[in-house]
Amino acid sequence: MNIGIAGAGLVGRVLAINLLKEGHSVTLFDKDSKEGVTAAGFTAAGMLAPFAELETADSEIFEYGKRSIELWGDLMKEVGVYDGFKQLGTIITAHPQDVSELDHFIGTLKSKVEEAKDIEPIDAQALSKLEPDLTQHQHSFYIKDEGHIDSQRFMAFSTNYLDRVPNASFREYQKVDRLEPKTIYVDGKAEHFDWVFDARGLGAKEYFKDLRGVRGEVIWVESKEIDIKRPTRLLHPRYKIYIVPRGNGCEGIELEYYKDSKIAQSANSKRYIIGASEIESEDMSPISVRSNLELLSALFTVHPTFGEARVVNTETNCRPAFRDNLPRIENEEGLTRINGLYRHGYLLSPAIVERALNEGIYR
DSSP states (O other): OEEEEEOOSHHHHHHHHHHHHTTOEEEEEOSSOTTOTTSHHHHOOOEEOTTGGGGTSOHHHHHHHHHHHHHHHHHHHHTTOSSSEEOOOEEEEEOGGGHHHHHHHHHHHHHHOGGGGGOOEEOHHHHHHHOGGGTTOOSEEEETTOEEEOHHHHHHHHHHHHHHOTTEEEETTOOEEEEETTEEEETTEEEEOSEEEEOOGGGGTTTOTTOEEEEEEEEEEEESSOOOOSOEEEEOSSOOEEEEEEETTTTTOOSGGGGSTTTOOOTTOEEEEEEOOOBSOOOOSOOOHHHHHHHHHHHHHHOGGGGGOEEEEEEEEEEEEOTTOOOEEEEETTEEEEEOOTTOHHHHHHHHHHHHHHHTTTO
16 A cells, blocks of 8 residues: 655654555655654653553553553664663662652552552662662662663664665655545645555644643763663652663664764763653743753762763653543544654554554554
């Protein structure tokens, strides 16, 4: 089939990869460049944390997340990234004065799904075997089945993949006006396909009237002294931060954009993405002073050596969400719409795409 995809962010790319593997031809339309650096999927830290997300989500997100973890390995290999998907687990910790927050957090997870009842606390000695640089934390939990994706490398390598696959074409800098079954309208002109997918995120507001943007802010830091291999969450009464390792960063990325000073990484350093801000706003302006202060202050308390780390980049973006913060799939003959993945883009997209395909084009 000849498929049109409106939106070349995370969902659009996962769709394209799946469809191309099945032998279809795919045309992607996006209002920005094909590198995808303005997409929420580029800004994201890429955490695959179905258990940890239960604090604010429900069991539907949990089940999608488990399935996505099963699918991500093959997706990353398909685009040529063989070390960008890691399933080493997640560390959840807190300072001594905030242990009640930590216990409440884990209690919430255990109250929602049966599998969470196996999450057990680990002491400093057990933690030191997993993460020697976190031994100052006396009370933590280890969630062994979680993982993370190198989201920036996925975006870059998927661009390379879509460039070299004969049945794929990119129509960058082309804003889609609207969609109808089997038809995409660009600059007032209709382009016809056998099936059309709407993966525009916030760009689909002309159709989804209840769609809103939720602002997120992240900071990239580098350190030559600290080596943390697993995503780590620090709980606090006012803010919760996550630290997601990137290892040697964007090694192996061929696109010129990723070689500039913003992305290039210092030799012998480890890179981390720090985040957690979630603001009910569609403001895409640079990170605020308050978020900088809170995120970096919390980072410093995780390990004082982070005080000598270097801030190499900040990113902001808005994630598409509905009132219930749950994803939505709408299928009709010749048209599938996927939207509202909220803060769970990498956690949900493979499983959501799988369901959308099975209920739509493959039903």
